[in-house]
Amino acid sequence: MSSKASEATNPPTSSEAPWYAAYPAARNKNPSTLSRVDLLASIKEGKKPGKDFVLVDLRRTDYEGGTIRGSINLPAQSLYPTIPTLYTLFKEAKVGTVIWYCGSSRGRGNRAAAWFDDYIDDRGDSDMRSVVLVDGIKGWASAGRDCVELMDEYKEEAWRK
Template identity: 70%
Template sequence: MLREGKQPGKDFVLVDLRQEDRTGGTIRGSINLPAQSLYPAIPTLYTMFTTAKIRSVIWYCGSSQHRGLRGAAWMDDYIEDRGDSSLRSLVLLEGIRGWANAGTEYTAFMDEYDEGAWR
């Protein structure tokens, strides 16, 4: 659950790596960066996030078993190569599907939520 007092875009960034499969909604405050275009953008994203003093980047896709893991790993490698300990690269376990199926306290934080898409 989003911690009280923590705001997306200020304290952390949620990155939705889905492209064509974005039906059903997205977590409020997340940005969409399709996985296909992500790898070359990692240095720019790192600069943007660290300049904005973002502490955590949370990556997700449908299940976070492929694109979410890959995105988090690429950013984590980039962070590690710089010896940076101020930014963390994390994966949203079970992805947006897990979030959408976790109950109304989670779906309340979704934009364009469509219950039928998650059955």
């Protein structure tokens, strides 16, 4: 098993370091959050992913059951080295908010939001925000029809596990 195994589906054994151990710990220990109610309200107000904000789905091996419409998939295991490039792309596109999520947004989602927030802070950028979606895709998929209708490739059976 590779040390890059997904922490959500393949927890590290006692002799194996988790994938994120290869990167520095985030200084931000408590990244900002966004509730699915607030995200849903923004979408219903006409704000669009990819234009008004960016949604980043961090799942890799557990990427199943669908994703929030308009999300990009950037597996967490490959994220850290790409942060400078992502920041430049998002800045040039005038993205104000980057919303990170994984299965539950308690591991990868928090870590990504914190790393990206550290990078934003290091640039002195007060125009961009990095937030984690509370309860991740599992919370979104179980929140009812309004949320499910805004998912691509939704498969109900994947969420009954």
